[in-house]
Amino acid sequence: MLVVDEKSLPELIEEIRNNNTTAFKEFFSRYQSGIYYFLFRYTSDPEAAKDLTQETFIKFWNHKESINNDLAPKAYLYKIARNLALNYIDRKPPFSSFEENESVLIKLSNNPQLDYERLFLLDECQKAINLLPERCKATFILSVYEGLHYDEIAEVLNVSLQTVKNQMNKAFTVLRKHMSKYID
Amino acid sequence: MDLLKTIDFQFLVRIVKNEVGQEEREFFQGWLEQSEENKEKFSSFLVLWDKIQTSRKPSLPPQEIEWEKIESKILTDQSNSIINSLSVLNKEPQEIVSPYKSNKVQTTFVWILRIAAVFVAGLPLFFLQHNESPKKEATVSKVEVPQVKYYTLSTANGQRATMNLSDGSVISLNADSKLKYPNYFDKDSREIEFEGEGYFKIHPDKTRPFRIKCNNTITEVTGTEFNIKNRNHKFSIAVVEGSVKMFSNKTSQEVAVVKGQMVSLKNSGSFSKPLKINVKHLLAWRENKLSFSRTPLNLAVKEIERCYSNVNITIVNDSLKHKTITGVFDTGSLDEILSVLSITHDIKINKKGHQIYFE
Secondary structure (H helix, E strand, O other): OOOOOOOOHHHHHHHHHOOOHHHHHHHHHHHHHHHHHHHHHHHOOHHHHHHHHHHHHHHHHHOHHHOOOOOOHHHHHHHHHHHHHHHHHHHOOOOOOHHHHHHHHHHHHOOHHHHHHHHHHOOHHHHHHHOOOHHHHHHHHHHHHOOOOHHHHHHHHOOOHHHHHHHHHHHHHHHHHHHHHHHO | OOOOOOOOHHHHHHHHOOOOOHHHHHHHHHHHHHOHHHHHHHHHHHHHHHHHHHOOOOOOOOHHHHHHHHHHHHHOHHHHHHHHHHHHOOOOEEEEOOOOOOOOOOOOOHHHHHHHHHHHHOOOOOEEEEOOOOOOOOEEEEEOOOOOOEEEEEEOOOOOEEEEOOOOOEEEEOOOEEEEEEOOOOOOOEEEEEEEEEEEEOOOOOOOOEEEEEOOEEEEEOOOEEEEEEEOOEEEEEEEEOEEEEEEOOOOOEEEEEOOEEEEEOOOOOEOOOEEOOHHHHOHHHHOEEEEEEEEHHHHHHHHHHHOOOOEEEEOOHHHOOOEEEEEEEOOOHHHHHHHHHHHHOOOEEEEOOEEEEO
């Protein structure tokens, strides 16, 4: 029987710090999906998420010396991803109010065909996530989609555990409000 | 009005993930049995949770390919740092923004070559940052004019580009558009030429009016934001901020267009009366969306083609041409657009590679 010897994270990090790209590839394959979908949920843009995922890992590699044993590497990785995503959002032209415009369109149209198209094409959940304030959005995605524990999220976002809890409740309240028309 | 203090969303999440102990579960059961209202609250939470869990997402970019890009970057650290330090010298970064979302295999870091090329060519005003455009790159070519140099930036179907001009103005080009601009503006005016569709954010400068020549019109502004659409020989301008002055070469007519208004050029060469419009609706293209409002199918098809680099749609059945369509489409998936059109308009769609027939 073949036993696959999977390295523990600290072992992997140790090798990465010694410039071992094979270990880094293993690290990438473990966390690519998590980082990519975090960035997709955060930016709502698959292309940007792809670019930012690459940037995240490159930055991690370039700063591998500064990872010490106190700071969880996973939290550090998500921290980089969130910072890059923040920069990306800042650079984007401020055109977030399209949703509003669309809902106006639907209300005015009174056109079942249009409503059908809208429901078919647009994912209301992702749009609602998009409306969350930045920290609230990050908290929600990390918890619900990435399955990070509250203490890990607190580390990524540099906030207290209580703040994480508050942000989670806020996120759900906002999401329920914005998605109520699809739920009731 | 909301859930009980102790039964908050986090608690419900733990319930559905089955992360609670016996005691908490019993407490929850008790709460649920208390009232019909509580049951309803929980069931509406379950629907919300289901929506969250099933929210659509793109497929993961291929691991091997993504890894190769990262590997090439970390292995060539040395050479990149030289190029990066050079690029810092550039004050006018220009991005070519990927026009739509796809999962196709693409090469990053091609832009490094672009930067190098720009340096070799000695054009200090800008550099191109190629941002994973899956298609051919937008091309910049040089047109020799004494003293002031003019450049042309053009986009093909499926492409978009953003240009930062030397005066601080920013112009976003939609697909199939062309911008001719100088390397610098002189002291008393700023002039460019434009074809296609674009969004203009003109840096305020009262001493140097900004003029845009397009389809026999001249748009004069000092500092505003607006969208110009010049498609199929039809010109229209929609003003988002401030006001613009329009001039028609043919009739010498002059009109002022203010925020929230749209004016188009009639065949006679005179301008239409200003229409009040929903500006954001017109700007859907900047959000990777196609927005139609009673648009004849033959025109809508042209817009759809522009969104993709290699798509050709033929309307075989003539009676379809004048059907109108209304709706907002995400340009992320051509197949989705086609299937909605097919269902809602009873169109038989026949797809043969890049050729699409509406029958």
